[in-house]
Amino acid sequence: MGKPTGFIEFVREIPTDRPPLERIKNWDEFHEHLPEERLKNQGARCMDCGTPFCHTGTVISNMASGCPINNLIPEWNDLVYRGLWREALERLHKTNNFPEFTGRVCPAPCEGSCVLGINNPPVTIKNIEQTIVDHGWQNGWIQPEPPEKRTGKKVAVIGSGPAGLCAAAQLNKAGHWVTVLERADRPGGLLTYGIPNMKLEKEQVVMRRVKLLEEEGIKFVCNTEVGKDLPAESLLKDFDAVVLCTGSTRPRDLPIEGRDLKGIHFAMDFLTANTQAVMDPSLNDQVISAREQDVVVIGGGDTGTDCVGTSIRHNCKSLVQLEIMPKPPEERAASNPWPEWPKVYRLDYGQEEAAAVFGDDPRGYLTMTTKFEGDENGHVKALHTVEVNWQKDEQGRFTPVHVTGSEKVIPAQLVLLAMGFLGPEQPLLDSLKLDLDPRGNVKAEHENYTTSIPGVFAAGDCRRGQSLVVWAFNEGRGAARECDRYLMGHTDLP
Template sequence: MGKPTGFIEFLRELPSEVAPIDRIRNWDEFHLPMPEERLRTQGARCMDCGIPFCHTGTLISGMASGCPINNLIPEWNDLVYRGLWQEALDRLHKTNNFPEFTGRVCPAPCEGSCVLGINNPPVTIKNIEYSIAEKGWDEGWITAHPPTKRTGKKVAIVGSGPAGLCAAAQLNMAGHSVTVFERADRPGGLLMYGIPNMKLDKEQVVMRRLKILEEEGIKFLCNTEVGKDFPAENLMREFDAVVLCTGATRPRDLPIEGRNLKGIHFAMDFLTANTKAILDQQQGPDFISATGKDVVIIGGGDTGTDCVGTSIRHGCNSLMQLEIMPQPPLERAANNPWPEWPKVYKLDYGQEEAAAKFGGDPRVYLTTATKFEGDENGQVQAVHTVQIEWQKNEKGQFTPQPIPGTEKVIPAQLVLLAMGFLGPEQPLLDALGLERDARSNVKADYGQYTTSIPGVFAAGDCRRGQSLVVWAFNEGREAARECDRYLMGSTDLP
């Protein structure tokens, strides 16, 4: 695919970005568009590699290798190289309902398994995907396509995050009448309130797609929590099938001394209230400010990075991010070979901004919090930490052990807990009487998505646990296929 010798002739090139010290002054997306000729050159780097691991979408060592939605990457790389943008968009939409989202927020496991990446920088797959999608919007190629006929079947989708939106889009395309229940005031779930605006613009990107979905006939019921505002038992009474896409929103806590002090918050509460304040153009009662404060973020990953970028934009006084794991190597380790996801050290956007603002990467590795210290008013004022080392216990399991003499006290008036999620919230699942797996997720086999109740399906993080947006896309699409099969006896959905 692409130019046969392109991978030899051309170097990997990414689009320019607004400088970190400048972009922290606003909430705008900071990636700049790349000229078409340079994009075509990047498409030319796609090799005729024989076996394109980039779109295999498999799990290796517990992490995604290749695209979980099996994007036809070599095909649209070739089409971009040839300047056939509309044909590239058609190929992209065959497997991906919302490429403008994945082109912005997906960590690109496809690039981690690119064959060229064995001994050279991989193809810039993510940026090409983003550029195809934006070209489609700019040219007016992305429009509403309501189904030509309806089946008479009604489907309820609970949750309007990545999995819910994909399931809704596919089932609506099949001709079913789809209603999406969302407890927040706006649809989009994680895409709306979990990912900050500078990574995924809400007004210009998320809402333009939601408008298309509404024009296609999908009904969104916001401010409606199933089990509270809408009785759970009414789901099966009023709908022919139900797809649960509630996500894994139960945050992991840190029950150490001082946890009840004021100023200690879960990361998602901080991020959600911030995005809502931007959209509403005013700060609500739940808004959490980092302005003028010493901020400590406990945990890494995308959520921790988003807390870094948001705190800096608030104008925090200082910032530190505690990571219990060791710093990754600069290059792939021997036990992390291609095509596994490369577990290597990198500065994400938030750490880049912290380095520009404060002079260095804010992450401190192999460190954990042991105690929160407060003042006389019950407000957190410091975090006690200690360095750790990973040692095997009597069962052969690696556990963190404190290193005596490495204790420190870090000033903090705001602490954000970004240590991941434990699974879906349980009240709705209890109300429905659904069977759970050992991790408290809805029990439903991958590829089937059928729960212990006939006609009720589950997809995304509520079924598999905390994962990538692109895995939620995969499961939302596949669950829609199985739901359509249940309703109609057969299915034409991919």
């Protein structure tokens, strides 16, 4: 703790983003860094409290509280305050394989459980984390570190999203030969195609790390869907172990009248095509475009926000985002105490941009879509909605009840469904004949990750369901540890 009175002397400060009306003109990242001296002051705000909840990594009320990968936050905050950037990077890399990803896209449950945050704005942990790793890349401190010895064991990792990359990186460190199989044309999974470029830059951030992993000895095989292009059974013969990190990619649908109309798309189809076109402009004619369209995004969360930000960059005609849940309060409710994740109203980047263009937050709360209306060409032209109240049914479960007289018709030529995901796609799991849990996820206990087939492990969203990138990191690292133990009889992986 470099400055015991830092949390009293300095106020929370985060860098100013590029103005919304400026940044929507391109797909570039818009977050800036604070000058070094001011960032040191932010590191000095860390209290080095006796029980640092920021890195506990627990689950309270079904939400992350503290860092799921147990980042050593007070340690690298102090090192930043003292100007010891390389040492801070070393501490950061002890728990986090890819801090340049979490520093950009993690919602920062660490800040939600910061002890200072009980009665003051919390420490700017996320911004400090990103700055540390960006310093590392800029100064050439992050270099390939292939293992000194190889075990001769071969491991297949299915899926190259955040869980798959972490599992591959850790298993490679243990000396195993790792092959990552990815059905898309580029590695990265959700990091590449599920998150827009302005939020996580692809070539300069994601592919830079993938290239380093290749230089460390990891083999990436793209355009290969296991169970389709490659028989799943062959993996069990050709590899000593398999780690499934396929994600939770079955989108939740909205099966109401008019769902088969043209112009209604799942959010990930919209986001993926647009990111592919950003990386390869020759694919622009394949993009689902929001240009000059009345756009309605159904659903919230990060995916809904990314649809909003992408549609704004297309120069959409109008934009509405519908959420079935109530608007969060401005401040923590009594039923949402620290160190739970604070469920409060936030204006995320997409809604901030929509407000700059159209004058207000585009979100409408407590609203349900009842049917889609089409034109004479079979294309959607409007949504019919109704407001709802949440009430308990006879079994004591909260259900949405229509508010009489609240019906509306909203014009829309493009509808994006961003209502979450139901679990992993089943063909691969069925071909392996894996046991599934009641939700359709791969059955494997947390901290164990062993499936019903010896030598086959599961991690990330395909095991736990849709979750945060940082939980995928936790699981990928954990599955690698247990896979290494299975292969070698013991493990030194954390």
